[in-house]
Amino acid sequence: MKCKLSAFGFLILPLISTSQLWVDTSLLNNSDKWKPKVAPLIIANTLKKVSLGPIETVKINKGEKKVSRSKSRDFRVQNEAWGFVKDYESVKRQPFNITSIYNGTDSIFLNMKMVNKTKGQTTGIIHSKKDLPESGSSFTYCEETIIETNNDTTQWILKREILSEEKYYEMCSMPSSFPTRFVNVEIWNLAGSGGDTIIIYPVKGFGPNEYKTKFSEGLVFIHKDKQIAAYQFSPKYLWIRKDLSEIFKQIIGASMISILSDYHN
Numbered sequence: 001m002k003c004k005l006s007a008f009g010f011l012i013l014p015l016i017s018t019s020q021l022w023v024d025t026s027l028l029n030n031s032d033k034w035k036p037k038v039a040p041l042i043i044a045n046t047l048k049k050v051s052l053g054p055i056e057t058v059k060i061n062k063g064e065k066k067v068s069r070s071k072s073r074d075f076r077v078q079n080e081a082w083g084f085v086k087d088y089e090s091v092k093r094q095p096f097n098i099t100s101i102y103n104g105t106d107s108i109f110l111n112m113k114m115v116n117k118t119k120g121q122t123t124g125i126i127h128s129k130k131d132l133p134e135s136g137s138s139f140t141y142c143e144e145t146i147i148e149t150n151n152d153t154t155q156w157i158l159k160r161e162i163l164s165e166e167k168y169y170e171m172c173s174m175p176s177s178f179p180t181r182f183v184n185v186e187i188w189n190l191a192g193s194g195g196d197t198i199i200i201y202p203v204k205g206f207g208p209n210e211y212k213t214k215f216s217e218g219l220v221f222i223h224k225d226k227q228i229a230a231y232q233f234s235p236k237y238l239w240i241r242k243d244l245s246e247i248f249k250q251i252i253g254a255s256m257i258s259i260l261s262d263y264h265n
Contacts, residue, residue, distance in 0.1 A: 034053025070088070198251075238256055
């Protein structure tokens with residue numbers, strides 16, 4: 001399965017078949033199960049330490065924080081009120097360097113580029129019996145993760161993309177009536193410097209009859225049209241094919257650590 005960039009810089013994603021919405025039994029029958037471990041967050045404004053199966057996270061270091069701020073002030077009329085309103089936005093960028101050990105010997109290095117955005121409105125001089133409403137929001141996410149190992153020269157970059165539910169159905173060639181709890185669908189593109197690409201999609205269940213029996217959602221890793229790994233939300237396990245190379249196991253495990261670190265932030 002290959003992806004490419006359009007002339008406008010957007011990622012062009014291939015269509016995936018209906019069967020890929022479910023983790024198939026071939027993967028489950030030929031995989032090891034890695035259980036995640038999430039350490040309690042002791043220090044504020046950092047990431048939780050996530051280990052996964054044979055991959056143990058041993059160190060998390062903060063990089064230099066960079067902050068940019070912007071604001072504007074204009075005249076506004078709303079809900080029988082009028083006056084000056086100030087819009088503001090603050091963007092904080094900070095990398096986190098994670099060092100993990102695979103099977104007690106090999107080192108894996110993750111550089112997670114975290115972003116925190118805060119934006120909102122404040123009111124100034126108001127001429128009305130009714131004030132203009134003030135609002136604000138703040139959210140944190142991982143912009144991208146660079147993954148490297150000590151025994152391979154390939155550099156991998158993990159990036160998240162947000163798709164509308166309609167776009168997700170279009171990709172899957174599925175009718176919009178298909179049961180889902182996703183509103184905005186997250187996928188991840190894991191691209192190696194050597195040209196290899198792994199796409200991580202959300203899935204609806206594990207096994208051929210899971211929809212009617214034991215419903216469980218998760219993520220599936222697709223490489224060259226083949227399911228090579230899957231993360232199950234409940235119970236929490238990473239299913240990873242036994243016949244994968246050790247490098248692929250490390251990269252897949254590291255990417256899942258990045259995703260879990262982002263979600264647990």
